[in-house]
Amino acid sequence: MAALxxxxxxxxAPPNAGRTLDESTSKNLLAEYGVPIAAERVVPDADGxxxxxxxxxGRVVVKLCGDAIAHKTERGLVxxxxxxxxxVAAAAAELLALAxxxxxxxxxxxxxxxxxxxxxxxxxxxxxxxxxxxxxxxGGILAEAVRDVAFRMVPxxxxxxxxxxxxLATQRLLGEFRGEPAVDRAALVAVxxxxxxxxxxxxDISSVDINPLIVVDGAPVAVDALVELSAEETT
Amino acid sequence: xxxxxxRPEHFQAxxxxxxxxxxxxxxxxxxxxxVSLHNILASGYEGKVAxxxxxGETVLGIETVPSIDDLPxxxxxxxxxxxxxxxxxxxxxxxxxxGIKAAFITSAGYGEAGPEGEAAQAELIALGAELDLLLAGPxxxxxxxxxSKLCAQIVAPYPPAGGIGIASQSGNFVSSxxxxxxxxxxxxxxxxxxxxxxMVTVADYxxxxxxxPETKVGLAYVESIVDGRAFADRAxxxxxxxxxxxxxxxxxxxxxxxxxxxxxxxxxDDGVFDGVCRQIGxxxxxxxxxxxxxxxxxxxxxxxxxxxxxxxxTAGGWGVVTADAITSSDLELLExxxxxxxAVDEHLPPRWSRNNPVDLAGGETxxxxxxxxxLIASHDEVDAIVYLGLGIQSNQxxxxxxxxxxxxxxxxxxxxxxxxxxxxxxxAAAEIxxxxxxxxxxxxxxxxxxxxxxxxxxxxxxxxxxxxSANRAVTALEHLWRHSRWRQRRGLPV
Numbered sequence: 001m002a003a004l005x006x007x008x009x010x011x012x013a014p015p016n017a018g019r020t021l022d023e024s025t026s027k028n029l030l031a032e033y034g035v036p037i038a039a040e041r042v043v044p045d046a047d048g049x050x051x052x053x054x055x056x057x058g059r060v061v062v063k064l065c066g067d068a069i070a071h072k073t074e075r076g077l078v079x080x081x082x083x084x085x086x087x088v089a090a091a092a093a094e095l096l097a098l099a100x101x102x103x104x105x106x107x108x109x110x111x112x113x114x115x116x117x118x119x120x121x122x123x124x125x126x127x128x129x130x131x132x133x134x135x136x137x138x139g140g141i142l143a144e145a146v147r148d149v150a151f152r153m154v155p156x157x158x159x160x161x162x163x164x165x166x167x168l169a170t171q172r173l174l175g176e177f178r179g180e181p182a183v184d185r186a187a188l189v190a191v192x193x194x195x196x197x198x199x200x201x202x203x204d205i206s207s208v209d210i211n212p213l214i215v216v217d218g219a220p221v222a223v224d225a226l227v228e229l230s231a232e233e234t235t
Numbered sequence: 236x237x238x239x240x241x242r243p244e245h246f247q248a249x250x251x252x253x254x255x256x257x258x259x260x261x262x263x264x265x266x267x268x269x270v271s272l273h274n275i276l277a278s279g280y281e282g283k284v285a286x287x288x289x290x291g292e293t294v295l296g297i298e299t300v301p302s303i304d305d306l307p308x309x310x311x312x313x314x315x316x317x318x319x320x321x322x323x324x325x326x327x328x329x330x331x332x333x334g335i336k337a338a339f340i341t342s343a344g345y346g347e348a349g350p351e352g353e354a355a356q357a358e359l360i361a362l363g364a365e366l367d368l369l370l371a372g373p374x375x376x377x378x379x380x381x382x383s384k385l386c387a388q389i390v391a392p393y394p395p396a397g398g399i400g401i402a403s404q405s406g407n408f409v410s411s412x413x414x415x416x417x418x419x420x421x422x423x424x425x426x427x428x429x430x431x432x433x434m435v436t437v438a439d440y441x442x443x444x445x446x447x448p449e450t451k452v453g454l455a456y457v458e459s460i461v462d463g464r465a466f467a468d469r470a471x472x473x474x475x476x477x478x479x480x481x482x483x484x485x486x487x488x489x490x491x492x493x494x495x496x497x498x499x500x501x502x503x504d505d506g507v508f509d510g511v512c513r514q515i516g517x518x519x520x521x522x523x524x525x526x527x528x529x530x531x532x533x534x535x536x537x538x539x540x541x542x543x544x545x546x547x548x549t550a551g552g553w554g555v556v557t558a559d560a561i562t563s564s565d566l567e568l569l570e571x572x573x574x575x576x577x578a579v580d581e582h583l584p585p586r587w588s589r590n591n592p593v594d595l596a597g598g599e600t601x602x603x604x605x606x607x608x609x610l611i612a613s614h615d616e617v618d619a620i621v622y623l624g625l626g627i628q629s630n631q632x633x634x635x636x637x638x639x640x641x642x643x644x645x646x647x648x649x650x651x652x653x654x655x656x657x658x659x660x661x662x663a664a665a666e667i668x669x670x671x672x673x674x675x676x677x678x679x680x681x682x683x684x685x686x687x688x689x690x691x692x693x694x695x696x697x698x699x700x701x702x703x704s705a706n707r708a709v710t711a712l713e714h715l716w717r718h719s720r721w722r723q724r725r726g727l728p729v
Contacts, residue, residue, distance in 0.1 A: 123498025127507050129463030135498045149501050151510030153467060159724045160514055167513065207496040228496060 019229045022067045024109050026208075026227040033194035035122075035210065036187070037222045040111035049092035050085045052110040059083045059113040061223075064095040066106040070226055073141070081113055114221050117178045119212035120188075121149070122220075124195045126206055126230075132199040134192055136164045138173065139212045146170075154196040161189040181218035188220055206230035238364060238434045245369035246443045248336035250380040250425050252312035253282050255387060256303060256335070258326055259317035260286030260294045267341055267389045268317035269294060271377065275315075278386035278393040283310055303329035313337045315377070315387045320344035320355055324362055331366035338363070340372035341389055346431040347374050360434050375430025376406030379413070381423055382449050388428070397422025398451030398534035400444035402437045404429055405484075408456040411523050412530075418686075420695040421531035424449040438469040445476035452533035453479040454526060467511050474516035475727060478533040478718050481517050482526040483508060516721040518714045525710060531700045532711040536674035538719040538729050541618035543569040544712065545611050546592035546705075549599065549624030554592030557621055557678075557705035564713040565720075566619070575614045582606050595624075601656070605663035612671045619674045619716070621708050622664055625701075626681040626690025628653035633688065654689035661693035661701075668699075676712055678702035 021029065027037045041052035042065060053060045064077040072078050077098060079091040092108045099106045121139030126132055130153050137149030150167035152160050165174065165188055174183045195208060207228040213220045255275060261268035272286055272295055285306055288299035300306060303314065303326065314330045316323060320342045327338060345356035356373065363370040371378060377388025381396035390406065394416035403409045406428035416423050425444060429437050437455050444450040453473060460466050473479050483505070512519040518533075520526035544566045548554035561568045571579075571591050579593065582603055588594035593611065595603060611617055632653040635646045642650075661677065668675040682691040682701035694701035702708035722729050 121497060121501075123496060123501075125496070125498040125502045125507075127463070127502060129460060130467060130507055130511055131464045133502070133507055133510070135501060137501065143497055144500055147501060147506075149506055150513075151502065151507045152514050153464070153511055156514065163513060163724075164510070167510070207499055209496045209498050211497055226496065 020067065020070045021227040021229070022065050022069065022107075023063065023072075023224060023226070024065055024107075025067075026225040027222060029227055030194070030198070030208070030210065030222060030225055033198045034190050035194050035222050035225075036191075036220060037225075038112045038114045040109055042107050042109050043092075044107055045096070046089040046092040046108075049108050049110050050089050053082070053085070053088040056110065056112050060088065061109075061111045061113050062088060062091040062095065063109045063111070064099060064103075064106055065109040066099070066103050068102060068104050069106070072224075111223075114214055114216045114223060116215045116217070116221075117180060118173055118183070118215040120183075120215065120220060121209070121211040122191050122195060122213050122222075123210060124199050124205065124208035125151070126199075127151075132196075134164075134195045134199065136161075136188065136192055137168065138170050139210075143211060152192075152196075154199045156193070156196050158189055158193070161192040164192060165189070180215070183215050183220070184218045191220055191222075204229050238360075238369075238439075240364050240367055241369055241435070241439070243443070243446075245336050246440075248312035249339065249369055249371060249378060249427075250385070250447075251383045252337070252385070254311035254313075255280065255282060255284055255385070256306065256311050256314045256330070257284070257286045257317065258303065258314050258330075259322075260288045260297065260299050261317070262288075262292050262294055266317070270389050271315050271317060271341070271387060272297065274377075274386040274388055274391070274393065279384040280386070281384060285311065303333055303335075306333055309334040311335055313339065313387070316340045316342055316372075317389075318342060320352075320359075320373070323359060327359075327362055327366055327368060327370075331368055335368070337369040337371065339375065339378050339387060340370060340430070341375060341377065342372075343374045345373040346433060356431065356433050363434055370434040371427060372430035373433060376409060376428040378428075379409075379423060379426040381425075392417050394426070395420055395422035397424065398449070399423045399454050399530045400441070400447065400450035400452065401426035401454045402429060402440035402444070403427075403456040404432065404437055404458045405456055406430065408482075408523060412454055412456075412527050415524065415527040415531075419527075419531055419700050421535055421698075421700050424451075438466055438473075441473050441479060442469060445473045450477065452477055452530045454530040455479065455481050456484065456523075456526075457481060458484045463508075463511070467515055470517050471515040474718075474721075478530075479517050480520055480526050480530045480533070480714070481512065482520045482523055513721075516718060516725075518718055520714070525707075528700065528702065528707055528711045529714040532674075532676070532715055533718075535699050536676065536715065537668065537672045538722075539619040539674050539712070539716050540719060540723075540729055542567040542716050542720075543616055543618045544621060545569055545571070545617050545619075546621045546623065547595070547604075547608060547611060548592050548622075549595050549597070549604075549627065551588075551592075551594050551596075553623045553705060554588075554594050557623060557709060558592050560706050560709040561621075564709055566709065566713055566716055569616060569618075572614065572616050575610065575616075578610050579607055582610075604660045605667070608663060608675070609667050612667045612673050612675060617673065619712055620668075620676070621705060621712065622675055622677045623679065623705055625660055625664075625677050625694070626657050626679050626685075626688045629657045629689040630681060630685065633685070657688070657690035658693035658696075661690055661699075662697055664694070665697035665699050674712060674715060676700075676702055676708040678705045678708040680704060 119140035132154035
């Protein structure tokens with residue numbers, strides 16, 4: 001499944017790509033721009049992970065986190081739905097053991113496990129023709145196969161953002177769905193507009209992926225995010 | 236604007252010249268210098284026409300001169316250039332000296348012809364700017380302007396006059412659009428093949444059309460967009476002033492070649508261009524005929540102020556398919572309000588559909604169609620109508636007229652009646668649409684299968700497009716509604 005959905009995505013960063021920010025830093029930056037994120041802690045080791053999991057309560061996700069790690073799912077660096085000290089400690093230890101020398105400094109990210117049946121994707125792309133653009137679409141691991149997305153140029157206003165939502169072919173996914181309420185359109189507009197503001201404020205950011213943007217009780221929550229800095233600005 | 240010296244008078248010289256000089260007029264009927272002169276003379280251009288030819292031969296009755304230098308000053312505004320590239324710099328100097336303001340350059344051997352051609356093109360453009368000339372082309376097929384009955388092009392056809400302004404990166408698509416105009420009768424104001432678009436781009440022509448009282452809608456074919464953001468900014472200012480229909484060839488390049496992100500990979504196809512069009516109010520059509528029909532609809536129908544559409548049909552199956560098309564579009568199949576149902580009941584037998592589509596179920600008498608059409612169009616909750624079934628009786632009339640029983644057995648009378656009725660219905664559709672300010676689109680395959688049928692012929696006569704199928708009508712109407720909605724949401728007048 002993952003291979004299908006991510007088939008077009010190079011496993012290694014292309015030679016002219018810039019540095020990526022680690023997941024936690026990426027999400028914290030996006031949170032400053034109004035993108036809702038699940039509660040999380042970054043810790044150095046298994047003990048820290050256990051403490052963080054207790055603090056967050058309920059089921060958690062444990063991931064290996066580092067600036068150079070962009071493709072966690074493909075490398076099996078994500079452990080979902082953990083509950084209790086032992087499973088959390090074991091997962092953290094396993095993940096730290098999987099770190100490669102080229103990953104550089106790594107830490108463990110412990111996040112509240114959020115769930116919803118619907119996964120969206122949002123992003124920022126600097127188009128060679130049209131400049132800064134933002135994207136909203138149907139997300140998850142099949143995003144690139146499904147290709148139900150809408151782009152708009154930055155700057156954009158609320159009307160443009162609303163129309164991006166209307167553009168999606170899979171409208172049924174946005175209404176009431178499998179016992180969950182309809183997607184909060186205003187919250188989606190806020191995500192899109194936040195990305196557009198980020199594109200204007202930070203010319204050094206070459207791309208942003210928020211995938212999945214899980215719809216939790218109608219509200220979008222960024223569960224994974226990757227911010228890429230352009231090569232020119234960082235070298 | 237890509238060339239800063241250009242002013243409205245330059246475009247006026249191109250589209251409404253007081254006189255035209257064909258440079259390189261030729262006696263051989265296969266050459267551009269002959270064909271263009273022929274097309275100018277044959278299409279009824281009323282300004283002065285001159286030609287240059289090194290030997291000073293007479294071509295199509297025009298006594299040519301060896302050089303533009305030999306022509307009087309201040310009588311010609313446009314030179315149509317069919318000479319080899321090497322002759323053009325001197326020619327442009329002579330033209331400017333005579334007060335000419337615009338040149339359409341058909342000559343090849345410029346930007347499309349490698350580094351040497353590119354250099355020649357750059358020099359030509361610099362010279363044109365220095366001489367205060369508008370240079371259209373090079374390597375273009377020509378310019379058409381029906382208000383001046385000008386057909387300065389090396390290809391056919393000369394389209395009927397109308398409100399569509401065409402600009403294209405491909406000359407052949409100018410011909411395609413104009414051929415559709417000949418077929419449908421929904422005509423053209425201006426048309427230009429931008430050729431290499433060295434000085435004047437497709438966006439420049441469209442910008443000019445947006446302020447042109449003769450042009451109601453822009454229709455463009457674009458292939459390579461050099462600076463997308465600049466194009467988008469220009470197009471946004473154009474769509475505020477007139478609807479703009481674009482068909483684009485080729486995927487946008489470079490989207491994702493170097494992208495590590497999903498977002499970049501998803502931008503690889505032309506989803507970005509699609510989003511840009513929606514953002515700036517450009518009507519993007521999937522293909523040439525859809526583009527033409529959208530433009531023809533903008534040129535001839537009022538914009539709907541809402542999506543609520545009613546289908547009126549004389550037969551069930553057509554209505555069902557049309558309802559399906561509406562349901563899967565941005566339009567809305569209106570559930571008929573009680574008062575409208577009651578009003579229609581008065582004019583139809585009880586077996587009528589009592590639903591949308593309004594299926595008349597063969598219950599029509601002499602005035603049923605205009606009467607019911609009027610009732611539907613006048614209702615406040617109705618924004619647009621698709622009318623199906625025009626021309627069926629005239630189709631039967633044709634079979635009767637061509638059969639050997641004609642004109643006896645009462646056939647002459649019934650044939651005349653059917654044809655008169657279909658013409659009435661078409662006229663009523665146009666008249667009610669004009670009066671209510673709501674679009675009424677008439678669709679029948681007879682428009683294509685038998686354009687001489689009294690129904691489609693009368694639609695054409697009324698200045699409207701008779702759509703070749705209900706699906707084509709729904710697609711065109713959806714384009715109008717989307718543009719109307721785009722305007723309304725941005726506080727622009729509809």
